[in-house]
Amino acid sequence: MTHKPGIVITGASGRMGQMLIKTVLDSDKATLVGAVERGGHDWVGRDVGEAMGGVPLGVTVTDDALEAFSKAQAVIDFTAPEATLEFAALAAQARAVHVIGTTGMTDEQIAQLAPAARHAVIVRAGNMSLGVNLLVQLTKKVAAALDEDFDIEVIEAHHHHKVDAPSGTALMLGEAAAEGRGVKLADVSDRGRDGITGARKRGDIGFTAIRGGDIVGEHDVLFAGAGERIVLRHMATDRALFARGALKAALWGQDKSPGEYDMIDVLGL
Numbered sequence: 001m002t003h004k005p006g007i008v009i010t011g012a013s014g015r016m017g018q019m020l021i022k023t024v025l026d027s028d029k030a031t032l033v034g035a036v037e038r039g040g041h042d043w044v045g046r047d048v049g050e051a052m053g054g055v056p057l058g059v060t061v062t063d064d065a066l067e068a069f070s071k072a073q074a075v076i077d078f079t080a081p082e083a084t085l086e087f088a089a090l091a092a093q094a095r096a097v098h099v100i101g102t103t104g105m106t107d108e109q110i111a112q113l114a115p116a117a118r119h120a121v122i123v124r125a126g127n128m129s130l131g132v133n134l135l136v137q138l139t140k141k142v143a144a145a146l147d148e149d150f151d152i153e154v155i156e157a158h159h160h161h162k163v164d165a166p167s168g169t170a171l172m173l174g175e176a177a178a179e180g181r182g183v184k185l186a187d188v189s190d191r192g193r194d195g196i197t198g199a200r201k202r203g204d205i206g207f208t209a210i211r212g213g214d215i216v217g218e219h220d221v222l223f224a225g226a227g228e229r230i231v232l233r234h235m236a237t238d239r240a241l242f243a244r245g246a247l248k249a250a251l252w253g254q255d256k257s258p259g260e261y262d263m264i265d266v267l268g269l
């Protein structure tokens with residue numbers, strides 16, 4: 001029998017945490033060996049299966065991340081920026097693959113992952129789905145083919161609990177559009193228009209964030225020209241999509257050298 005990598009899920013009680021636990025349990029390629037929550041959370045000390053309203057799974061939710069990671073081959077982490085930075089150092093110490101789905105990290109926080117990536121594999125992406133990563137590649141191609149006569153706008157919509165904007169996916173799409181155009185996103189990014197903004201600046205890449213209800217995640221990249229518009233669209237209707245991608249990344253990372261990777265690497269796009 002081949003060895004199944006042991007997986008720890010951080011943020012176990014979260015929307016993605018619970019989806020990731022179900023995805024690992026449903027997989028015949030990996031085993032759930034740990035579940036981590038923040039100190040003081042009422043799931044800590046409980047069996048994770050029972051806490052999720054099901055049967056006991058023999059895995060107790062812990063706030064001791066290093067202890068949990070030391071038994072694992074991979075950590076799948078969809079939590080919050082500060083927590084993810086802490087987990088990166090601990091996953092590196094345990095030599096476990098660290099799959100990061102957390103969004104809303106600043107450029108400075110992303111740079112702080114580098115020391116951990118010298119010791120362990122880190123796969124980080126603002127969106128783990130095949131469809132969005134294909135859309136990233138398409139966006140790059142379309143942006144490279146069109147000149148600044150086409151205004152680029154990224155429009156995203158998510159559920160009302162989401163705390164960061166623009167979404168990680170919108171930023172991936174914006175980066176891809178900027179790369180296609182041969183410019184730096186930071187130089188052309190236009191976020192949060194309000195009031196007398198003045199006319200749109202040629203070459204800018206605009207972002208709009210919609211928040212409402214239970215929208216899982218929707219992204220449009222609009223190329224608006226004179227007399228015509230092109231819209232590239234992805235619509236996620238089920239969070240399982242992201243969890244499946246994250247598990248794929250955790251398995252893919254098992255035989256890779258330490259370093260920072262993304263889903264384009266995992267999916268070979």
Ligand SMILES: NC(=O)c1ccc[n+]([C@@H]2O[C@H](COP(=O)([O-])OP(=O)(O)OC[C@H]3O[C@@H](n4cnc5c(N)ncnc54)[C@H](O)[C@@H]3O)[C@@H](O)[C@H]2O)c1
Pocket residue numbers: 010011012013014015016017036037038039041078079080083100101102103104125126127128129168242
């Ligand atoms: N990359 C992707 O494909 C993708 C997909 C969906 C969501 N996300 C991102 O994943 C993150 C989580 O999303 P969510 O909807 O599950 O949020 P959520 O609020 O439902 O869950 C976050 C969980 O993290 C836990 N947490 C926070 N700090 C912690 C700590 N120090 N230790 C342990 N646990 C801690 C919280 O208690 C909570 O259970 C967000 O950044 C979101 O944008 C990414």
Ligand SMILES: O=C(O)C1=N[C@H](C(=O)O)CCC1
Pocket residue numbers: 103126127158162166167168169170216217
């Ligand atoms: O629910 C969320 O939060 C999501 N976050 C990611 C993002 O910021 O793009 C991916 C889609 C869902």
